[in-house]
Amino acid sequence: MDIYLIVVVIYVLVLLGIGLFKMRQVKSQDDFMVAGRKTTTFYLVMTLVCTWIGSGSLFGGAGLAFRTGFSELWWSAGGWVGIIIVYFIAHRVRRISQYTLSDLLEQRYNKYARILGSSAVVLAYMTIAGYQFRGGGRLLNILTGIDPVMGGLIVCGVVILFTMAAGMVSIISIDFFNGLIMTGGVLLALPLALSAVGGWEQVATLPADRFTAFGEYNGIWAMGVFLPTLLLLLSESSMYQKFFSAKDESSARKAVVGMVIGVIIIETALATLSIIGSSKYNGIAPFYGSDGVVDTATSETIILHLARFDLPTFAGILLLCAGVAIILSTANTFLMVSSTNITRDFYQRFFRDANATGSLVLFQRLAVLVIGLLAYAGANFFPSIMDMAFTAYSMVGAGITPALLAAFLWKRVTVAGGVASIATGMGVTVLITILNVVMESPLMETDYIILPAAGASVTALFVVSLLTPASPEEKWKPFMANGK
DSSP states (O other): OOOOHHHHHHHHHHHHHHHHHHHOOOSHHHHHHHHGBBHHHHHHHHHHHHHHHIIIIIIIIIHHHHHHHHHHHHHHHHHHHHHHHHHHTTHHHHOOSSSSSHHHHHSSSOHHHHHHHHHHHHHHHHHHHHHHHHHHHHHHHHHHHHOOOHHHHHHHHHHHHHHHHHHHHHHHHHHHHHHHHHHHHHHHHHHHHHHHHHHHHHHTOOOOGGSSSTTOOOOOHHHHHHHHHHHHOOOOOOOHHHHHHBBSHHHHHHHHHHHHHHHHHHHHHHHHHHHHHHHHHHTTTTTTTTSBBBHHHHHHHHHHHHHHHHHHHHHHHHHHHHHHHHHHHHHHHHHHHHHHIIIIIIIIIISSTTTOOHHHHHHHHHHHHHHHHHHHHHGGGSSOHHHHHHHHHHHHHHHHHHHHHHHHHHHTHHHHHHHHHHHHHHHEEEHHHHHHHSSSOOSSGGGGGGHHHHHHHHHHHHHHHHSSSOOOHHHHGSSSSSGG
């Protein structure tokens, strides 16, 4: 058996063993959903970084960097700015001590905001989990030659088993190891990949626009790729759920500082790795077709291709394990959050006794299974991982973020304004996505969807809020700094 495959399988089995061991610690709903609210700053940093650095970065962002150069960092920078903004509200989120983002929406607005927000999260996060499976299938294809679709199904099964085992307890424990492997693998690969392609002189042979701020595009395009990651991160439900798992407000806030440092370093390294790889494979199959046009889907595998075929064996294995860490940690978290929303915001809220802990944990484990299978099935309807990422990010970023930020920053936002904002942002995103599928030519490229969707959501938020009576103090006071 190939040494690369052997090590990757061993690594996955070790992680699975950790998850099964942690299963013994699950005694309550708090344990399964928010790790008993005992997570320290260091573990929180690791799991937050692992959550954000997923297949969207490893495949989608890497492919974008392969095709456009350093202008890809507009995509990454949206997340960086979002993390910095989150620093100022993370402690307030932990203070409220809920379970899901939709809990916050209901507390500030009403049950309809909860239903709409939870629906947006589940749809978007199923899509995000789906492209983790798709990315995992590509990784197995590079390792074994197995069909990527079948490989994706294998990854789906492994992730479902991980997540069903011990919920957030296992995710945070596994992410400690994933974070170390991810950071070490990516940073070690950088100088070795540069040497493998012939040094910076080879990279400098790329077209000049690969080294400019906007590449071959313009500022509108830059905002089209910047805003989805910014707005998604500001209402990134898995991040808020992990804030709820922090042992206290201070730990949650300190973790954001570590998160922004880690994310900037790793995402910049991933983009640079992709550009280094593009200098070697510029115009060459399988990354380019016979017509000289870049193959978008294949370009998204550049980092794994470097790991398997260009780096020294040890570094290649470590980078492939980093890829496994990126895929598994993100897929676990997004399945966990989706199942938490369904359990907490639908089943527990409308159908089940809130104190029936045992049945709630069982229901959530079954929800993980169903959501995972649906996510795998839905992943095959998009042409690329980047298309999936833009659509999912826009669903949450336009549908939830304006109302969520208003809850923490604007006393005058009203219940009707918040609900209208969520419904409008979701509606515009879904409408454009459907039209893109049914029309002969797409109505709009996915990297521009956020512009009309977020614009409509913000407009609805302000117009409806200003036309309706102000909310009473008990609605807004818990969300304001020092209750003022």
